Amino acid sequence: MKLWNVAGMAVGLVLVLVLTLAVFGLPVGPSLALIGEGAFGDKFAIARTLVKATPLVLTGLGMVVAWKGGMYNIGGEGQYIIGAMFAATVVKGVLPNPHPLFGPLILVAAVVGGAGYGLLAGWLYVARGVEVVISTILLNFVAVQLLRYAVTGPLQEAKRQVPESDLVPKALALAKFDRQMDLHIGTFIALAMVVVVWLFLFYTRAGYRIRLVGDNRNVARANFIPAGRVQLLSMAVSGGLCGLAGGIDYLGPAGQLGFNFPQDWGFLGIPIALLAGLNPAGVVPAALYFGALFAGSDNLARYTTAGPTMIFVIQAVAVLGFVGLSTLRLRRKTAAAGAD
Amino acid sequence: MxxxxxxxxxxxxxxxxxxxxxxxxxxxxxxxxxxxxxxxxxxxxxxxxxxxxxxxxxxxxxxxxxxxxxxxxxxxxxxxxxxxxxxxxxxxxxxxxxxxxxxxxxxxxxxxxxxxxxxxxxxxxxxxxxxxxxxxxxxxxxxxxxxxxxxxxxxxxxxxxxxxxxxxxxxxxxxxxxxxxxxxxxxxxxxxxxxxxxxxxxxxxxxxxxxxxxxxxxxxxxxxxxxxxxxxxxxxxxxGELPVGHVARSSGGGQPGIVAKGLSVKGDRGEDSVRNVSFEIRRGEIVGFGGVDGNGQVELAEALLSIRARTGDITFAGVPVSPDHLRIAYIPQDRQTDGLAMGMSIEDNLLVTGHRNLSLRRGPLLIAKRVHAWARGLVERFGIKASSPEEMVSSLSGGNQQKVVVSRALESQPDLLIVLNPTRGLDIKATEYVHEKMIEARNGGAAIALFTTDLDELYALADRVLFLSRGELREEGGAAALVGASR
CATH class of the missing domain: 3.40.50.300 (P-loop containing nucleotide triphosphate hydrolases)
Known part of the structure; x- marks a missing residue:
């Protein structure tokens, strides 16, 4: 049954891709070939897919943790940006003496930044009753403006000519396996986090409490579980994961902060988490699918008129289809329960 | 016409x-x-x-x-x-x-x-x-x-x-x-x-x-x-007819348990749900609170649990009631809203109390193996009809869902047990089992507050019977008092 669901979803995602190509007026066969080549054609293509999927895995995980706790965090983008800014601040601080051992410290700073930003929204909800959806959306805008301020002010490059930060020195950049390939160690950090989050949610007391509060706050209340504190934790973990994504992108593919640093990975974490059925393990295939699409469509764009717009259409259609299906399933289930 | x-x-x-x-x-x-x-x-x-x-x-x-x-x-x-x-x-x-x-x-x-x-x-x-x-x-x-x-x-x-x-x-x-x-x-x-x-x-x-x-x-x-x-x-x-020939069983001679003094509680709409009630439940005693639904049962129960604001004093063995130094278990009235997380498995629902259980975890970690064994044991002991503890609780029948709630409450060997209509929707066998388990908990030294609208249950289990009528306690029942006849 469960296997069928996964298989059905995979078929559905491919169908959505084919349909979208047709709607965009592209020849389906050749286009698929171009996408496939761009995503999996050679080891460089595979590396590009993995690099694109890396932040998606982390922000997807972040959304899973928050949403499991009943906190509808839409602020992955802001947490991603603040995480990267914290990382950049530490980099600037250690610039005179860039030793590779500072790497972990920088990533920890990214986690702390993202977690703090997530906590802010969590606190607004728990202490002040501000809906998380609203506050996190608005905090995204705040983060974008903070970034613009930072790269034209305190974090601007030494010559103060362009609105960008200094390049991350080689010693601090994420380790790569091959000079010509994009693949960096951040991808493996992200995969490790999948296991960590999975263990956290299903094999720790705190993770259990997050799932319980997200499912039924009343049960938590009736059993002396402090729901507010639990939800704060879920927001902190969620923001921390998004912040880590920002830190990794900053130390890896981007290499510096600038106006165009945010690439919507924080937002894309939401459809990833939904497609994953809020299951940490499901985040990996969902992120890989869209990572491959991004990598593949770059290749497609080189030969045709299609651009990344198409991917967003595919994402939207896939998520709507998925949400529609789950709603149908839920309705059928409640109808069956109602007859009981 | x-x-x-x-x-x-x-x-x-x-x-x-x-x-x-x-x-x-x-x-x-x-x-x-x-x-x-x-x-x-x-x-x-x-x-x-x-x-x-x-x-x-x-x-x-x-x-x-x-x-x-x-x-x-x-x-x-x-x-x-x-x-x-x-x-x-x-x-x-x-x-x-x-x-x-x-x-x-x-x-x-x-x-x-x-x-x-x-x-x-x-x-x-x-x-x-x-x-x-x-x-x-x-x-x-x-x-x-x-x-x-x-x-x-x-x-x-x-x-x-x-x-x-x-x-x-x-x-x-x-x-x-x-x-x-x-x-x-x-x-x-x-x-x-x-x-x-x-x-x-x-x-x-x-x-x-x-x-x-x-x-x-x-x-x-x-x-x-x-x-x-x-x-x-x-x-x-x-x-129905009041059962006759009931004799109080317990003299209330156990160790001191919960003492409530001058308790007043407001309901969800801010109305006075419980008005200035005082009573004592000693260890090893079941005190039954009879009366028709909506006379302050839920509010009083939640106040005893300290999860609802109140005025007045509640102490257990002389100290204020708190989940930190007292094992408190609660069987709520409405299992689907207050008792169960319907989107989770049987095991996860048992863990509502079990995740505090020190033998099931090491520091912040839950030991999966022990949790599985523990959950399987409860499912077997309480006769919860399910293929495995991993099954979703929503797929169980109402009676089996109630067994999940009851089993996790009784399993924790509570000092204080607050129970609301614990056998609603259960078949005779399951009802008897729950009753047996409550008496076992009582004999084990728990102080038990049983709120029930079922008179048979009230008289079968309670050592002492009080009646809640419009948020006030009365010692004497009588059919009229049961249904809140006075104004």
Missing amino acids: TAEAGLHVENVTKRYGALVALDAIDATFFPGEIHAVLGENGAGKSTLMGILTGFVTPDSGSVTYNGAPIPVGRAFECKKIGIEMIHQHFTLVSAFTVAENLALARLPSLYSLAHVRDRAKPSLAAAERLGWAVDPEARIRDLSVGALQRIEILKALGGDARVLVFDEPTAVLSPDEVDDLFRVLRQLRDEGRIIVLIAHKLSEVMAVADRVTVLRKGKWIATSPLAETNQTQLATWMV
Whole structure:
């Protein structure tokens, strides 16, 4: 049954891709070939897919943790940006003496930044009753403006000519396996986090409490579980994961902060988490699918008129289809329960 | 008036799964009378009312109005032929004005653009007739509960309802408002309408009804003109004969347990739910709190658990009650809202108490192997019918869901156990098992507060019996006290 669901979803995602190509007026066969080549054609293509999927895995995980706790965090983008800014601040601080051992410290700073930003929204909800959806959306805008301020002010490059930060020195950049390939160690950090989050949610007391509060706050209340504190934790973990994504992108593919640093990975974490059925393990295939699409469509764009717009259409259609299906399933289930 | 005038219910049965909510019910509601349908929660009142107003489709039987069958199961059609229900939970749009809400009762067709004021007119006229001052421009959200109910009634009258079904209309009203409502009910009756009053408070039925039908556990018990019956008779019809020959078992000689002094608790709507009650439950003692639902049980239970604000003192063995130094277990009244996380597995639901269990975890980690074994053990010991503890709790039957709640509460060997209607929906075997387990917990030294509306259960388990009536405690039961007869 469960296997069928996964298989059905995979078929559905491919169908959505084919349909979208047709709607965009592209020849389906050749286009698929171009996408496939761009995503999996050679080891460089595979590396590009993995690099694109890396932040998606982390922000997807972040959304899973928050949403499991009943906190509808839409602020992955802001947490991603603040995480990267914290990382950049530490980099600037250690610039005179860039030793590779500072790497972990920088990533920890990214986690702390993202977690703090997530906590802010969590606190607004728990202490002040501000809906998380609203506050996190608005905090995204705040983060974008903070970034613009930072790269034209305190974090601007030494010559103060362009609105960008200094390049991350080689010693601090994420380790790569091959000079010509994009693949960096951040991808493996992200995969490790999948296991960590999975263990956290299903094999720790705190993770259990997050799932319980997200499912039924009343049960938590009736059993002396402090729901507010639990939800704060879920927001902190969620923001921390998004912040880590920002830190990794900053130390890896981007290499510096600038106006165009945010690439919507924080937002894309939401459809990833939904497609994953809020299951940490499901985040990996969902992120890989869209990572491959991004990598593949770059290749497609080189030969045709299609651009990344198409991917967003595919994402939207896939998520709507998925949400529609789950709603149908839920309705059928409640109808069956109602007859009981 | 023909012989057929009125609302006739004939041989109506409604089942929900294995539960027979209504069992071959007959009833007749005549124009020009206030007919009370009386019964405890679960007696079938709501189902009957739902059938009368088209919200529920009966499995068999017929309902006719003035000789013609009503469109069963179609609420909107029922409204059209003049059958209206006054819901306990108001169906008003809080951001709209009074006039706009009243206009909703008379929706214009697509082609006619009647003004809100025009459409509200019949309702406003009814207000004048009933002697109610209503400001059509007031916003619903600014009005008091009593005023809201008036708007709800006026909404029904705007459509010229001939049959008005009231669902426990006095539950939210102050005594003055209750008197005014009764005045209006009588006036509406004198206008020749059929008034159906769903109630579980005897005093109100005595005050206003012309005729009474009593239901118990889905069965018709009696119908009688009010003049030919009395409170005691009605109470006995409602709850059945009181068990006789009961002897108190425990002298309350155990170690000191929970002591409540001058406890007052507010309900969700800010009403006084529990008023200045004091009692003691010693260790090794079950104190039963009898009384009909809605007399402060849930509020008192939650106050004892310290999860609801209160005034007054609660101590256990001399120190304030707190989950940090006391094992407290709770079996809530409504398993689906307060007891179970319906989106989670049986095991996860057992962990609600189990995740505190030190033997199941190492620091912050849950030891999966031990959790699985522990959950499997509970499922077996409590006879929870499931293929495995990983099964979703939502796929269980109601009785098995209740077993999940009960098993995790009793498993933790609590010092203090608060229980509300623990065997509702359970079969006889499961009920006996739960009772056995509670007695075991009592003998193990737990102080147990048992809130139950089931008299058999109350007398079977409790060492001492108290009754909750309108938020006050009384030592002596008697059928009339049970149903909150005093005002």
